[in-house]
Amino acid sequence: MRTTLNVTSSPGKRDNVAYVFLLPWLIGFVTLTLGPVLASFYFSLTNYDLLSAPRFIGVANFTNIFSDPYFWTSLKVTLTYVAISVPLRLIVALLVAALVNKPIRGMSIYRALIYLPSLLGGSVGTAIGWQALFSQNGPIDQALGLVGIRGPIWLGNPNTALLVIILMTVWQFGSEMVVFMAGMKQIPVHLYEASVIDGAGLWTRFTKITLPILTPIIFFNLVMGTINSFMVFTQVYVITDGGPLNATLVYVLYLYEQGFQYFHMGYAAALAVLLFILIAIFTGVFFLTSRWWVKYDLY
Amino acid sequence: MTKPAASQQQANITFAFWTTPIRTKLTEQAVALFEKKYPNIHVTLEYEPWSNYWTKLATEAASGTLPDVMQMDASYLEQYVTNGSLLNLSDQHVIDLSQLSPQVVNMGKVNGSLYAIPVAVNTFCEILNPKIFKEAGIAVDPNKSYSWQQWFNIMVDVHKKLPSVYGTTDDVYQGAVLAYWARSHGQSLFTADGKSIGISKQVLASWFSYWLNLQEQGGCLPAQQTVSISPSAPPGYPLIKGEVAATYASIGQDGEIQTLLGSPIERMMFPGWASPSKPNILHPAMYWTIWSKTKYPQAAEELVNFLENNPQVAEIFKNDRGVIANQANRNLDAKKFGGLVAQQDEFMDKVEKVSSTVPLDPPQAGEIEGNLLETIGQEVIFKKLTPEQAAEQFIQQADQILKQGQ
Amino acid sequence: MKFHRTLVRHVVLIIVSFLMVYPVLWMFFASFKPEDQIFANPNLLPAHWTVSHYTESISGKAGINFGPMFLHSLEIALLVVVGSIFSGSITGFAFARMEFTARKFLFGFMLGTMMLPAQIVIIPQYIIFHRLSLVNTFVPLILPSFLGTGSFFIYLMVQFIRGIPKDLDEAASIDGCGPFRLFLHVIFPLTFPAIITISIFAFYWTWNDLFSQAIYLTNPNLFTVPIGLSSFLDNMGNSMWGDLFAMSIISLIPVLVVFVIFQRYLVEGIATQGLK
Numbered sequence: 014m015r016t017t018l019n020v021t022s023s024p025g026k027r028d029n030v031a032y033v034f035l036l037p038w039l040i041g042f043v044t045l046t047l048g049p050v051l052a053s054f055y056f057s058l059t060n061y062d063l064l065s066a067p068r069f070i071g072v073a074n075f076t077n078i079f080s081d082p083y084f085w086t087s088l089k090v091t092l093t094y095v096a097i098s099v100p101l102r103l104i105v106a107l108l109v110a111a112l113v114n115k116p117i118r119g120m121s122i123y124r125a126l127i128y129l130p131s132l133l134g135g136s137v138g139t140a141i142g143w144q145a146l147f148s149q150n151g152p153i154d155q156a157l158g159l160v161g162i163r164g165p166i167w168l169g170n171p172n173t174a175l176l177v178i179i180l181m182t183v184w185q186f187g188s189e190m191v192v193f194m195a196g197m198k199q200i201p202v203h204l205y206e207a208s209v210i211d212g213a214g215l216w217t218r219f220t221k222i223t224l225p226i227l228t229p230i231i232f233f234n235l236v237m238g239t240i241n242s243f244m245v246f247t248q249v250y251v252i253t254d255g256g257p258l259n260a261t262l263v264y265v266l267y268l269y270e271q272g273f274q275y276f277h278m279g280y281a282a283a284l285a286v287l288l289f290i291l292i293a294i295f296t297g298v299f300f301l302t303s304r305w306w307v308k309y310d311l312y
Numbered sequence: 313m314t315k316p317a318a319s320q321q322q323a324n325i326t327f328a329f330w331t332t333p334i335r336t337k338l339t340e341q342a343v344a345l346f347e348k349k350y351p352n353i354h355v356t357l358e359y360e361p362w363s364n365y366w367t368k369l370a371t372e373a374a375s376g377t378l379p380d381v382m383q384m385d386a387s388y389l390e391q392y393v394t395n396g397s398l399l400n401l402s403d404q405h406v407i408d409l410s411q412l413s414p415q416v417v418n419m420g421k422v423n424g425s426l427y428a429i430p431v432a433v434n435t436f437c438e439i440l441n442p443k444i445f446k447e448a449g450i451a452v453d454p455n456k457s458y459s460w461q462q463w464f465n466i467m468v469d470v471h472k473k474l475p476s477v478y479g480t481t482d483d484v485y486q487g488a489v490l491a492y493w494a495r496s497h498g499q500s501l502f503t504a505d506g507k508s509i510g511i512s513k514q515v516l517a518s519w520f521s522y523w524l525n526l527q528e529q530g531g532c533l534p535a536q537q538t539v540s541i542s543p544s545a546p547p548g549y550p551l552i553k554g555e556v557a558a559t560y561a562s563i564g565q566d567g568e569i570q571t572l573l574g575s576p577i578e579r580m581m582f583p584g585w586a587s588p589s590k591p592n593i594l595h596p597a598m599y600w601t602i603w604s605k606t607k608y609p610q611a612a613e614e615l616v617n618f619l620e621n622n623p624q625v626a627e628i629f630k631n632d633r634g635v636i637a638n639q640a641n642r643n644l645d646a647k648k649f650g651g652l653v654a655q656q657d658e659f660m661d662k663v664e665k666v667s668s669t670v671p672l673d674p675p676q677a678g679e680i681e682g683n684l685l686e687t688i689g690q691e692v693i694f695k696k697l698t699p700e701q702a703a704e705q706f707i708q709q710a711d712q713i714l715k716q717g718q
Numbered sequence: 719m720k721f722h723r724t725l726v727r728h729v730v731l732i733i734v735s736f737l738m739v740y741p742v743l744w745m746f747f748a749s750f751k752p753e754d755q756i757f758a759n760p761n762l763l764p765a766h767w768t769v770s771h772y773t774e775s776i777s778g779k780a781g782i783n784f785g786p787m788f789l790h791s792l793e794i795a796l797l798v799v800v801g802s803i804f805s806g807s808i809t810g811f812a813f814a815r816m817e818f819t820a821r822k823f824l825f826g827f828m829l830g831t832m833m834l835p836a837q838i839v840i841i842p843q844y845i846i847f848h849r850l851s852l853v854n855t856f857v858p859l860i861l862p863s864f865l866g867t868g869s870f871f872i873y874l875m876v877q878f879i880r881g882i883p884k885d886l887d888e889a890a891s892i893d894g895c896g897p898f899r900l901f902l903h904v905i906f907p908l909t910f911p912a913i914i915t916i917s918i919f920a921f922y923w924t925w926n927d928l929f930s931q932a933i934y935l936t937n938p939n940l941f942t943v944p945i946g947l948s949s950f951l952d953n954m955g956n957s958m959w960g961d962l963f964a965m966s967i968i969s970l971i972p973v974l975v976v977f978v979i980f981q982r983y984l985v986e987g988i989a990t991q992g993l994k
Contacts, residue, residue: 030816030897031818034816037864038805041865042828049839049841052841063371063373064392121981123735124981125978125981128981129970129974133742136947137544137948138962139741141744142742142745142748146740146744152737156733165536167540169539184738188919191918194911198911199911230877230878232877251543251544252543257536258687258690269837272837275678276370285834296829309881332951333958334958336938358938360932360948362951364928364932364945368932368933554758572959573758574754
């Protein structure tokens with residue numbers, strides 16, 4: 014990588030300096046993270062009900078997982094969820110960020126309104142409000158009625174329930190939007206000014222300047238968004254509890270039920286290990302393919 | 313009152329309970345009274361809402377620091393006994409059990425030994441909205457013991473008379489009602505040793521058929537509406553919204569339902585309650601338990617005794633934790649406070665007269681009645697499984713879960 | 719013609735905004751409805767307005783005192799913001815700009831720590847803090863942020879720093895700037911937008927974090943806002959919905975305020991752009 018310091022000293026000295034900067038993280042990693050992570054990997058090889066000591070059972074949890082229909086269901090549900098919500102959120106967040114990123118009066122109100130959903134997380138209050146939104150003859154149904162569509166029973170129909178959860182996630186795109194706004198803030202204004210002089214229109218400026226420079230940030234949101242999407246939990250927990258017909262049984266919900274409601278902690282840990290591997294694969298692929306479209310050092 | 317010298321030493325105990333804002337206040341008052349009476353015992357309260365309590369308790373168990381006195385629920389009792397977390401109270405002398413009926417005391421026994429003191433009792437019942445029945449012109453007597461078929465007809469009738477209303481919520485995957493159905497037919501959902509499913513395939517299939525047919529004829533909510541009830545919604549949500557005339561709920565939830573509905577409700581036992589098989593059971597609302605490794609067993613027992621038997625505490629708590637197990641206090645409260653308390657007490661007295669005692673559910677009951685029954689029940693009402701297929705799958709998978717737990 | 723387009727655009731914007739904030743609106747109006755109207759009455763607006771839910775919960779009459787909980791949440795959230803900025807920036811700098819052995823390896827670890835669900839990792843973590851007798855303090859909630867457990871923030875900083883042109887670095891080192899001064903005087907100020915972003919996120923994630931706070935805090939005198947909110951609900955029928963909604967609305971205010979203040983610095987054209 015050519016982005017590193019040109020410190021003209023021995024590798025040993027370079028390392029020392031780096032490790033000073035890394036010290037807090039290293040301490041945290043070793044004491045607070047590594048231990049628990051290794052413990053979690055260990056639990057996956059045990060029968061552990063939290064109340065008595067773990068009992069080693071080898072890979073039994075894993076073989077049980079592969080013949081567990083709920084595992085496959087939750088995997089399917091989660092992959093669907095990730096595949097739809099991640100790109101959708103990214104695109105919406107990027108476009109809206111570009112739209113509201115203007116220091117015009119009144120824009121801050123829109124920005125606050127757009128960001129408001131992200132602040133709500135998965136509280137019970139939100140869940141109920143969300144239910145009210147999608148209730149029969151609620152506002153969504155009425156809005157659809159304006160254009161002549163009859164709304165289904167959103168949360169009762171196995172075919173639409175996941176859609177509601179996806180919509181709720183996309184609704185919370187404010188977070189990605191904020192990151193994009195921060196990224197756009199870093200773009201030197203003179204690049205835009207120069208292009209305007211050259212006669213570039215809004216769209217050209219966006220695609221030739223903003224987008225390329227933003228690729229590292231887009232990549233960040235892609236990776237983070239994917240990782241977080243795989244771990245979706247709270248919204249489903251408070252709104253649908255995995256139903257109907259397990260149409261919204263996301264992976265971490267199933268994991269939580271197994272671990273914390275039924276005390277199959279070893280099994281839950283095994284599920285976590287598999288999730289870890291899955292996410293690592295996705296992330297690895299993203300990083301490997303990033304060299305083709307993510308550009309640093311553009312100006 | 314003379315006490316052994318040991319109890320005069322300073323004791324610091326922790327007392328954990330799941331709570332609501334109201335219960336916190338009531339408990340603080342009760343504990344303050346206790347500390348006045350026993351100045352050498354200091355009680356530290358630990359409380360959180362139900363949703364956090366069990367995760368918290370399990371985490372504390374994992375790190376070996378459980379509270380000295382714990383409020384306990386029937387669904388977790390056996391687990392905590394099995395892993396040795398609870399003190400055996402069979403031979404203790406401090407806690408007075410004389411005001412609890414033997415039936416009630418038995419609810420706290422696991423493998424024949426007493427590990428938990430029932431605080432209050434509870435039961436499940438049908439909550440009726442009399443307004444809707446009146447509007448439909450249907451006379452219903454909440455004290456009558458209807459047969460399942462008669463009740464079926466009444467529910468369908470409601471929908472016929474008021475097409476926008478359905479008779480009842482769909483209880484097809486309510487484990488407690490299924491267990492009741494099993495007992496109505498002289499069977500039991502779990503075998504007495506808790507190692508396998510005790511209900512027969514025929515009876516189970518008839519259960520699924522009942523609800524499928526009821527749904528077909530409008531006697532209960534359609535499938536999509538049933539499954540769209542959010543876990544965060546208040547109990548009896550469809551009743552509150554006026555979508556059904558009857559719903560299943562527990563005593564304790566009845567007060568909230570009545571408040572949110574804004575008009576009086578009626579309580580009725582499930583169909584066939586007068587049958588000789590005595591399908592109704594008492595359900596322990598919660599227990600007091602003591603940590604097996606407590607450093608102050610005497611002090612812990614004093615606290616439990618005080619909370620369980622002191623009439624002033626009963627007046628403070630009223631029915632916040634359920635209908636009081638201590639019979640003398642229950643009668644005192646009903647006489648003194650009337651209103652909701654008296655209604656609940658009265659209903660509970662009626663139920664107790666026709667109830668039988670059953671062994672505790674096995675620890676996997678939660679998973680079976682929750683997850684498994686819910687999935688299969690939903691598949692039945694969405695017509696993805698026939699009642700017979702559903703019965704077969706349920707029994708097979710439930711037995712597997714029970715086997716794995718051993 | 720143009721007028722029509724603007725009008726349509728505004729109508730669409732308003733409808734969309736309305737739908738977007740509807741759940742909050744619903745909660746807002748529900749908090750002013752008497753308890754028996756909240757669910758029974760399907761209309762959005764209350765038929766009778768009442769402020770009892772607000773007065774009850776603030777005054778502590780309902781058994782919860784939200785005042786101290788707000789202060790605790792504020793304290794924890796602010797400290798986490800500071801910790802996150804601190805550890806996120808120096809760790810991000812090291813990964814982005816410095817070369818050292820095992821760099822790619824450690825970077826992978828750093829990302830890897832995010833890939834395990836919190837629900838699994840918290841049990842062993844709790845035991846660690848328990849052995850250190852730090853349970854029932856704010857330490858388990860704050861210390862990790864100073865020790866770089868927020869990989870999200872570290873990686874964010876990495877990406878931002880990589881976007882800073884290296885000719886700055888070279889210019890600085892020609893001037894005799896060592897790595898520390900390079901970081902402090904050159905790089906760190908240029909990551910201002912990222913720092914703002916970290917502040918916003920760290921604040922509201924901590925503010926809303928029920929799971930960890932509920933696990934580590936047992937003493938009711940230390941309770942925070944999310945714990946307080948969850949205590950309004952009871953599975954046995956003593957839920958206090960109106961109070962829950964009222965307090966949910968109030969607890970939205972600090973996060974919203976933080977956002978409104980900070981977001982100004984993210985908009986193009988406001989505040990200074992880097993230095994050359």
